[in-house]
Amino acid sequence: MPDTPTSQSVFRALADPTRRDILVMLRGRDLTIAEVSENFDMTRAAVKKHLTVLSDGGLIHMTTRGRERVNSLNPAGIGPVRDWFSYFDGFWDDRLSELKSAIEKDRQ
Amino acid sequence: MPDTPTSQSVFRALADPTRRDILVMLRGRDLTIAEVSENFDMTRAAVKKHLTVLSDGGLIHMTTRGRERVNSLNPAGIGPVRDWFSYFDGFWDDRLSELKSAIEKDRQ
DNA sequence: CTTTTATGAAACCAAATGGTATCATGTCAA
DNA sequence: TTGACATGATACCATTTGGTTTCATAAAAG
Numbered sequence: 683m684p685d686t687p688t689s690q691s692v693f694r695a696l697a698d699p700t701r702r703d704i705l706v707m708l709r710g711r712d713l714t715i716a717e718v719s720e721n722f723d724m725t726r727a728a729v730k731k732h733l734t735v736l737s738d739g740g741l742i743h744m745t746t747r748g749r750e751r752v753n754s755l756n757p758a759g760i761g762p763v764r765d766w767f768s769y770f771d772g773f774w775d776d777r778l779s780e781l782k783s784a785i786e787k788d789r790q
Numbered sequence: 791m792p793d794t795p796t797s798q799s800v801f802r803a804l805a806d807p808t809r810r811d812i813l814v815m816l817r818g819r820d821l822t823i824a825e826v827s828e829n830f831d832m833t834r835a836a837v838k839k840h841l842t843v844l845s846d847g848g849l850i851h852m853t854t855r856g857r858e859r860v861n862s863l864n865p866a867g868i869g870p871v872r873d874w875f876s877y878f879d880g881f882w883d884d885r886l887s888e889l890k891s892a893i894e895k896d897r898q
Numbered sequence: 899c900t901t902t903t904a905t906g907a908a909a910c911c912a913a914a915t916g917g918t919a920t921c922a923t924g925t926c927a928a
Numbered sequence: 929t930t931g932a933c934a935t936g937a938t939a940c941c942a943t944t945t946g947g948t949t950t951c952a953t954a955a956a957a958g
Contacts, residue, residue, distance in 0.1 A: 690807055697805035698916080699798055702874070709881050716934065728917055730935075749925040749934050755881060763875070766810070773817050773863060806946080824904065836947050838905075857904050857955040 688740065689762040695739030696763070700724075701732050705741060705755065712754040796848065797870040803847030804871070808832075809840050813849060813863065820862040 695701055704718055719729040733753055736742045741759035745752045803809055812826055827837040841861055844850045849867035853860045 693801075693805050693810070697801050700916090702801070706877065709878060714934080724916090725918065726935080727919080727937090731916075746935095751935065755878075757881065760875065760878070767868065767871075769814065770817060770863075770868070773865065808946085822904080832946085833948060834905080835907090835949080839946075854905095859905065 689766055692739040692741065692759065692762045693766075695735050695741055698732065698735075701736055704729075704732060704736060704753075708742060708753060708755040712752050714750045714752055716750075718753065797874055800847040800849065800867065800870045801874075803843050803849050806840065806843075809844055812837075812840060812844060812861075816850060816861060816863040820860050822858045822860055824858075826861065 700722065703721075707713060707718060707721060715726060715730055715733060718733065719726045722729055733742065733744070736753075737744055739759065740762075741756055743754050743756045745754065808830065811829075815821060815826060815829060823834060823838055823841060826841065827834045830837060841850065841852070844861075845852055847867065848870075849864055851862050851864045853862065
């Protein structure tokens with residue numbers, strides 16, 4: 683229930699539309715910083731900052747290849763978010779149960 | 791893949807730890823602004839702002855009861871987030887397929 | 899009617915955030 | 929080696945954000 687620093691960094695990383703777009707781009711294939719930058723109307727430096735935030739959140743993985751840095755999607759990164767949401771799964775179930783028993787009572 | 795204003799407001803709402811804590815609290819039962827405020831070391835005004843952001847994101851629902859305002863969790867609110875993540879489901883599958891066929895080739 | 903009580907709203911503030919420009923560094927190619 | 933290219937790093941700037949304080953309003957209690 684308390685927030686682990688990890689889940690905070692993930693939610694933080696997902697909060698920005700540019701960063702979510704970057705994740706979508708990386709779904710297709712791995713990209714260097716320059717390649718990612720081509721798709722946005724902002725400087726490479728700005729894109730690099732976004733990539734750093736995504737990396738801090740564990741959503742992407744960076745590999746140095748010569749003088750390039752290749753950014754790839756990290757499947758495990760979304761784990762903390764899924765875990766957090768799973769905490770609410772019981773809520774939906776409870777609400778369904780309440781509805782169900784309300785209907786039962788109504789029949790009797 | 792483009793960001794609907796809705797999904798942005800949801801991700802934005804989820805980005806703050808205080809707001810995520812509020813959601814966890816509301817999982818138990820509906821609460822007024824004053825009741826939510828009791829659990830935090832900040833003013834009611836600040837908590838109200840957070841509740842407004844959560845409401846804008848469609849994550850909670852507010853009902854006026856006399857002079858009180860009751861805040862309740864909105865199950866449907868997390869929909870946009872789930873939808874967004876589902877876009878990546880294919881990615882996991884693809885990666886698994888690649889791994890699988892790599893193993894197959896290795897056997898032959 | 900007067901007084902609490904619960905909230906709404908606005909002005910204000912410090913810190914975080916997204917962005918730029920600039921310069922340094924390391925690597926590939928000639 | 930020299931030059932071009934991809935990135936790292938820093939300082940700086942405007943806006944957003946999370947927070948407070950203060951005052952206004954509306955409903956419940958006496």
